[in-house]
Amino acid sequence: MAKDGGEQPKDVKSFVKKMSDDELQKFIASSVTEDINNGKDELLDAAIDECKERGLDVLQKQK
């Protein structure tokens, strides 16, 4: 689910499904180093959801 409770676009879900664990965590980690964005970020939301689904630490330190 997206932050605002809405469904994420199907394509975004399948896009993050194809990402490796490392790619997911790296994407999230580098996203949080950006300044806060008040808008919707469906890609980031989907990546976080996918991370949780896979049982990964959302903010894993990069190697």
Add this chain to the structure above:
Amino acid sequence: MSTNLRKLNVVRQYVNNDVIEKGGEGSKGGKVIGHTRSGKPVYESNGSKTPMHTESYTADDHKDAGKFHQQLYQKHSEKAESTPTRTDKGEKNPKWEQHIQTRDHHDQMAIKHRRASRGELDSNYMEKSQENVVDKIEGKVISPFKDFLMKGLLNTADLVKKQITAKGKNGPYQTFRWINNKTNAAHHFEGRYKHEKDIEGNSDEEKINNVVANKKGQNRAQQHRDLMSLGVYDSKVHGDLLGDYKYATHLQKNELREHDFSNFKEQRAGGTNLPTDVPTNEKGEVDYKSEDFDINDIKEEVSAKDYNKISKFQKKKIGEELGVGYKDRWDTYNLCLNAIMQTGRPKSLIAYGTGGVGKTWDMIKAMEENNLRVYDEELHLDPSEYDAVKITGNTSPSDMYNVMYTNKDKLVVFDDCDSMWGDADAENMLKGALDTSGDGTIRYANPKPLAVNEDGKKVYPPKQFKFSGTVIFISNLKRTELPQPIVNSRARTIDLSMSMDETIDKLNVIKDKMKLKDRLGNDMGVTKDHMNAVIDFLKKYKKNLDIEKVNGRTLSNLAMFAKVNERQNGGKLDTQKYEKQCAVLLDIA
């Protein structure tokens, strides 16, 4: 210029400036300002117009003489501070100027006597090994200066910066103190400088706060020295903390030269006032993890320059904690490019930062890999025959409106179209089009005609339409130079700005993918060796280079230089000549 050579030049200047002509040795004269404990007179001056008088001085005599000069230095400092700098007519006050000159003279004399007491200067206050300096500069002889120089080199090489937030004159103040990476202590200067452990306070911040608060009523000079003793070397920071820029500059220019303060240039890392409501942790550092911390709040209260600094610092710190480096940010950029091209999300992407290092190249590559058909003006394609359009250069609001209308369901790339930022119409249009919770409606009251039909009538776009496509903005601007409503709540942003080392590292990767071709598409014969010569040059002179000039275009230009140089030198690169050519091209020679 290498670090060693630069240091040697500093020493040369020091020697040249401080050599005092020999006067009539042993003669008496000049104003006596006191006597050493052994009864020898201490003269006010020993410049070229007055006789030398220190040949018979022992180390203790020099120490005593230094104290007399120090007293006069203090006296004239205080008088200078209490004397108006300008007359009623607005001209420089000659009395004030006289005090300043006398203060500086006694300051110099105190330094010279202290150095002489340590055996660093001879009786004429000349560097004992002055003649060897020139030889050292020419690389022939390692003079007794070696220890002096190497000591300086080692001192600074061992220093690492530690962030601190002190109580400045105008609230919380963030800066750095420089400490030895092995002992965790600041460098200890000789002379009137305390050891940091002798400065009151249980923590770094507390010590600095105590120096700034000055409850003991020390004179201002000592406050500055105490900051130095705590590893704070930037005169701007001294000025910000103590409210006295002039004296801080004076200290660094004169007194600290005794300690070869030129070594500490790299340690002038600056500092900045923080807004008072920024949450801090127990150490006094900005607590960016706190729920109360919102970097956008800072922007309201600090200048754009300071915001950039803080933002950059915070990103770096978070990045360091999470192990995110510049390569990860570029990977994320590429991932977002693929996401936007495959899924339409994010709806808009702004990639900003260092120019000429691959933002456009990566975007074009992603278009190719995702089989996007890019609009080609020469082919007069119908909308059904392409997926994306790329706009480059000057773009007015009406141009932008028409492009987005014509391509309302496509991917629109604005590459280096920075002229459109700062225009309220353009920003309002984009706010509507890219609103992540809206329907993408764009309105514009005065659109330009799109075309002229067969009847000679101008065809206008509607004054409102729904944009359902996606947008990528590529810009060399800084985040604060971009329209804030767009970067803060509409678009996904990626900061691709890099340090000099990161830029060179990135170019080192790019170079293997670059193929330089002429206008007809013929290979220009630039080899990997030519590219490597450029990278070697950039690495060697990185401290002298302007980062704005280090990019892919520089790489290709310098690689061409290498090729021409090699051809002119019988097939072998003349490195010395090549470096000179590059230095001229990059304006560092």
